[in-house]
Amino acid sequence: MENTLQIRVIYFAKLRDLIGLDEEIFSMEEGDDPSDVLASIKKKHKIDVGANFKIAVNDEFSKWDIKLNNGDRLVFIPPVTGG
């Protein structure tokens, strides 16, 4: 299990309502990136989302192809609607 990454995903707004959870843990493989996690979410929950999302890793905006580390915290950010 040395190459397994435990990734914590926190859900907000519409995504949280769609999934019905505040957060969950995904077991990913070394070399996986946020787009792989999103693919897992879509498959597990049978939803089609994410085309216009941004991504934050450990509370910083990130690129979709960054390699994840064990214990990373991910937030998928739907288009924002503040103001």
Added chain:
Amino acid sequence: MKEFKITSNLIDSQTIGESSSIGARSVFEGTVRDNNDGHNVKKLEYECYEPLAIKEGNIILSEAIEKFGLIDAFCTHRIGTLEVGETAVIVVATSGHRDEAFKGCRYIIDEVKCRVPIWKKEHYQDGETEWLKGAG
């Protein structure tokens, strides 16, 4: 001085940026409207990804200070449930002269609306609810 804040309490514009000795103070206040897109709005619910919202909000304030030579830049955004007429967001920009204050204030609210991770859910009079889609 600059400060980006998230609060669950009522916003009072008079308490923000009051101490500066400056020539111009531009204030924008966004309030909850009773209608949107043909729906009668009963209340709004705002939610925020706070750690990133505060970081990104402060980056926007720094950009405005740099770009327009502002003296102070403040923004406070409310979260939680808001009734019609309540203040959802306030921006205060101060500068030596009015032009920079107006432009800086406009820049801050425009950027906050498209960059800071805050979402609003509308609650309608007919009982339906909807997360707004945003421009992304």
